[in-house]
Amino acid sequence: MPQKSREPRSSAPVPKYPSAGSLAVSSRPRLFIGFRGEGQQRAAEIASRLAARQMSGRALSAAGLVKGCHMHKVAVIVGSIRKDSINKKLAGALAKLAEGKLAFDYVKIDDLPLFNQDNETSPTPEVTRNKAQIAAADGLLFLTPEHNRSIPAAMKNAIDWATRPHGTSAFRGKPGAIIGASRGGIATAIAQSHLRVILAGHLVATLGTPEAHVQFKDGLIDDSGNVTDETTKKFLQGFVDNFVKLVAAIAR
Numbered sequence: 028m029p030q031k032s033r034e035p036r037s038s039a040p041v042p043k044y045p046s047a048g049s050l051a052v053s054s055r056p057r058l059f060i061g062f063r064g065e066g067q068q069r070a071a072e073i074a075s076r077l078a079a080r081q082m083s084g085r086a087l088s089a090a091g092l093v094k095g096c097h098m099h100k101v102a103v104i105v106g107s108i109r110k111d112s113i114n115k116k117l118a119g120a121l122a123k124l125a126e127g128k129l130a131f132d133y134v135k136i137d138d139l140p141l142f143n144q145d146n147e148t149s150p151t152p153e154v155t156r157n158k159a160q161i162a163a164a165d166g167l168l169f170l171t172p173e174h175n176r177s178i179p180a181a182m183k184n185a186i187d188w189a190t191r192p193h194g195t196s197a198f199r200g201k202p203g204a205i206i207g208a209s210r211g212g213i214a215t216a217i218a219q220s221h222l223r224v225i226l227a228g229h230l231v232a233t234l235g236t237p238e239a240h241v242q243f244k245d246g247l248i249d250d251s252g253n254v255t256d257e258t259t260k261k262f263l264q265g266f267v268d269n270f271v272k273l274v275a276a277i278a279r
């Protein structure tokens with residue numbers, strides 16, 4: 028499809044950024060079978076959480092607290108900070124396809140200062156928040172737009188903070204996946220390739236296949252985060268499922 032000269036706005040809601048740890052309480056996977064031993068404790072935890080926080084069944088599932096779930100938490104970094112971002116919409120759709128398999132923990136990147144190495148040892152609370160959130164995750168999911176044939180400045184800024192000072196990278200050794208949406212024909216391929224090189228420098232094991240360059244069209248993802256095109260949905264489900272396997276293979 029030819030690249031459009033304008034960027035039409037969409038009325039679809041964007042995913043909210045839950046605060047770090049609002050859904051998941053630990054970075055460890057959970058497997059609950061029956062209600063003996065640990066299962067019994069978890070049942071009590073579920074009951075007390077329900078009472079204290081009035082968490083919905085969906086939130087409990089996302090937190091990995093539902094019997095039978097084996098859920099890993101992934102830090103989700105969307106490289107666009109604009110309200111109607113198509114990459115945020117894509118994140119919402121992936122969260123839906125990953126329901127019951129991965130707990131998405133969105134990393135907020137629009138309140139970070141511009142990276143300055145002079146300040147890397149005296150980070151702002153927002154920087155510290157992000158590093159802790161990323162460090163607590165079992166995996167990393169990056170959704171990148173392409174800006175001038177590379178990743179957006181906001182995403183690079185977030186990566187620079189998360190990986191400094193030298194030797195303290197919050198990314199180190201984690202499994203990761205990269206995906207991106209653009210209205211253009213080559214759909215973020217170059218930005219993704221740049222990002223893969225950056226992450227390799229932090230020993231992030233990125234999902235090799237499938238490469239996911241999503242050419243976005245209006246209506247591709249509906250207001251509830253459903254992918255409306257069956258072929259794209261199947262493809263994205265495969266991407267999610269491969270990432271689930273990669274995270275399970277690497278995360279403890």
Ligand SMILES: Cc1cc2nc3c(=O)[nH]c(=O)nc-3n(C[C@H](O)[C@H](O)[C@H](O)COP(=O)(O)O)c2cc1C
Pocket residue numbers: 034107108109111112113114115172173174175176177208209210211212213214215
């Ligand atoms: C500064 C800038 C540079 C861009 N460069 C590219 C580009 O190199 N390749 C591309 O496919 N789209 C490019 N675009 C278009 C983006 O893909 C489009 O704005 C897309 O909607 C961004 O994703 P978002 O909606 O998640 O912010 C650019 C947009 C901006 C604002």
